[in-house]
Amino acid sequence: MDVRPLTEPEGPAPEQIGKALERGLTYLQNHQYPNGEFCCYIAADKLMQGPCVPDHTVLPTAAIASALLALADHPKAVAILTRTIPFFDYQMMRGGVVNFFALRNPLFQLNPPDADSTACVxxxxxxxxxxxxxxxxxxxxxxxxxxxxxxxxxxVLRPRLMRQRTYWRTGLRALKAPLASWRFWQQHGYSRNDRGGVANANVLHYLSVDGSSLHILDYLVALVRNRKETDRDPRYRTPITFYYALGRCYRANPTPFEGVRSLVLERLMTFRQPNGGFGESLLETAQALSALSAWGGKPEIIRQAANVLLAGQQYYGEWPRALHFYASLGSPLGWGSEELTTGFCLEAIMAYQRWEQQEMANT
Structure with missing residues (x-):
């Protein structure tokens, strides 16, 4: 991880935070496509230092937009988020479902719409x-x-009796190109029964915890208790992303997750690096910082992670690209970009700032 070593025991100063947020938002504003989409590359190495190919996708832009909601009172963030709305509106299919791939991507015809992209949008x-x-x-x-x-x-269609017309129309879409679709699934190792912790956490965050979503809550809690955070998840391979996504649910409604809070914080610490960062990239550090701020980690750990994150900001206000969304099980291919990392970093810095303000109010 290319960051300067920690020398300060305290967290970043307010003026540092303000400058970092301003520079990051300026970068995103200058690098947003006219249609509202953000660039995302596909590559084979985790830090994306080798060949990278631009790819038109929906979920990365949705992840950036969701992250920038933390800065919804900033004029530049408002301008960015407003530009994403026509893009999302155009990508929505019958019933409001969304595909990971954008309409202009050739793989859109082969990949079914998914719960993760739909819930995030x-x-x-x-x-x-x-x-x-x-x-x-x-x-x-x-x-x-x-x-x-x-x-x-x-x-996709499942062996159950359903009376929703939209459900059948959505599921029957795969029959438009059955052979090509089957080859696509075989090539990427997807299964009709795939499910994942991050996707379910994103769905629960969207639905909120109530009587209809208790089965999702139980599933997520069981993943933590049984150490299966990345079990059968074809898209995310680091548990840090799971703890980050689950942390958004915890922030909205802590009570159902109090029983696993200590487990989450304990396991997050296993990814901590000697310099105070987390995982193998600044993207993972950003998600860990957001998670720690939500779950209530130790103050010194949170402040060190914030220092690492601000030290890693680049010349134009961006943070380095790193893989985040993965193509398939057992494949090194995945998606990431400076824009995606920057979105998560800005969200993490805002989460830190609010956490610090709360800490000061409590003292």
Missing amino acids: AAFLDAWGVIYPRNSVRALLLANQRGGAGIGNWF
């Missing part, structure tokens, strides 16, 4: 007060549940 639109087929999205997500084992990743 819908949660952002909800937060931004945008009208979309909300009732349909919620109904389709709940219809995709897997008998107490959380929500399935893919919107």
